[in-house]
Amino acid sequence: MGMVRESQFHVLAVDDSLFDRKMIERLLQKSSCQVTTVDSGSKALEFLGLRESNDPNALETHQQEVEINLIITDYCMPGMTGYDLLKKVKESAAFRSIPVVIMSSENVPARISRCLEEGAEEFFLKPVKLADLTKLKPHMMKTKLKKEGEKPAEEENTILKPEESAVIEILPLHQELELEQQEPMLSSNKRKAMEEVISAGRSRPKYNDITTSV
Amino acid sequence: MNTVVAQLQRQFQDYLVSLYQQGFLDNQFTELRKLQDEGTPDFVAEVVSLFFDDCSKLINSMSRSLERPENVDFKQVDSGVHQLKGSSSSVGARRVKNVCISFKECCDVQNREGCLRCLQQVDYEYKMLKTKLQDLFNLEQQIVQAGGAIPQVNIN
Numbered sequence: 001m002g003m004v005r006e007s008q009f010h011v012l013a014v015d016d017s018l019f020d021r022k023m024i025e026r027l028l029q030k031s032s033c034q035v036t037t038v039d040s041g042s043k044a045l046e047f048l049g050l051r052e053s054n055d056p057n058a059l060e061t062h063q064q065e066v067e068i069n070l071i072i073t074d075y076c077m078p079g080m081t082g083y084d085l086l087k088k089v090k091e092s093a094a095f096r097s098i099p100v101v102i103m104s105s106e107n108v109p110a111r112i113s114r115c116l117e118e119g120a121e122e123f124f125l126k127p128v129k130l131a132d133l134t135k136l137k138p139h140m141m142k143t144k145l146k147k148e149g150e151k152p153a154e155e156e157n158t159i160l161k162p163e164e165s166a167v168i169e170i171l172p173l174h175q176e177l178e179l180e181q182q183e184p185m186l187s188s189n190k191r192k193a194m195e196e197v198i199s200a201g202r203s204r205p206k207y208n209d210i211t212t213s214v
Numbered sequence: 215m216n217t218v219v220a221q222l223q224r225q226f227q228d229y230l231v232s233l234y235q236q237g238f239l240d241n242q243f244t245e246l247r248k249l250q251d252e253g254t255p256d257f258v259a260e261v262v263s264l265f266f267d268d269c270s271k272l273i274n275s276m277s278r279s280l281e282r283p284e285n286v287d288f289k290q291v292d293s294g295v296h297q298l299k300g301s302s303s304s305v306g307a308r309r310v311k312n313v314c315i316s317f318k319e320c321c322d323v324q325n326r327e328g329c330l331r332c333l334q335q336v337d338y339e340y341k342m343l344k345t346k347l348q349d350l351f352n353l354e355q356q357i358v359q360a361g362g363a364i365p366q367v368n369i370n
Contacts, residue, residue, distance in 0.1 A: 017297065017300070017301070018264065019261070019264050019265060019268055019301050019304070020300070020301075020304070022260070022261060022264060023261065023304055026249045026254065026257060026261075027249060030248075030249050030251075105296075105299070105300040105303065126300060126303065126304060127242050127245070127303050127304040129245050130245065130248060130249070
């Protein structure tokens with residue numbers, strides 16, 4: 001539990017509007033996050049170190065310089081939309097584990113479900129409020145714990161039931177690869193499943209014996 | 215000296231409340247104020263200033279698009295309204311936002327006359343708000359200069 005407090009979460013915020021960038025930057029700073037803002041999806045990919053083309057060396061760029069714990073992006077942007085960016089991130093072996101949140105000023109249910117199905121953790125309607133950002137912490141913490149390897153943290157939280165362990169986040173790498181094959185099954189229930197997992201806590205003695213079945 | 219500060223604070227509070235009551239501002243402005251702290255004392259003023267700059271630019275470009283009746287670029291106008299609606303909403307500029315809603319409707323049905331009316335109204339509203347907020351910020355400055363703190367104002 002202590003390790004997640006060592007360094008701040010670093011969020012990459014993407015929005016073509018200067019005004020919105022300023023807003024989201026302040027919101028994130030106020031939520032104790034380190035923020036980097038960029039004005040386009042392609043700049044976001046550049047920042048991550050992800051090349052557009054299928055680069056065989058992409059795996060090598062795996063979080064070399066910058067560790068990003070979350071990407072928050074506007075949906076409507078010229079060129080690469082937030083949805084396009086989401087897809088690119090989720091298609092990348094190196095970066096698909098980074099949680100992505102989409103923001104939009106328009107409440108279009110079809111758009112929202114499409115984004116969630118593609119793997120977005122949350123969809124925020126603008127104007128985004130401080131209270132909305134509290135939802136981000138659990139998603140960002142997943143990436144921290146994952147990086148620090150499996151740590152059966154003795155948490156205040158309760159026992160994790162085996163069937164709720166559609167847990168993609170804190171398994172050692174070889175098991176994660178196994179899971180990724182099963183990922184498509186989660187699709188629209190993923191978000192719900194994730195939320196259940198988050199509330200159930202992380203204390204588990206062993207990972208090896210748990211198979212995910214959804 | 216204390217009475218001066220107290221008086222100014224009272225003035226500030228009353229003025230801010232009146233802006234909400236008259237519909238110039240809504241809850242989102244309260245959210246904006248929450249983001250300001252000792253480390254970022256100019257945040258609200260900066261954001262608001264950016265907003266007014268946007269208003270001015272967008273109104274100009276939409277005006278150009280609407281200029282010739284036979285050749286209106288409604289797509290451009292729609293884009294402008296969209297941006298304006300978004301930023302006015304984020305800032306809590308309630309009246310401006312409401313005009314944008316009507317504006318969008320006129321744009322959707324390609325009603326040039328309606329658009330022109332809305333454009334005029336948006337222009338009026340943002341300038342009005344600009345003046346009001348300038349007065350508010352001036353009061354804030356006076357309080358700070360008199361050694362006082364900006365009151366937290368709770369709006370119901």
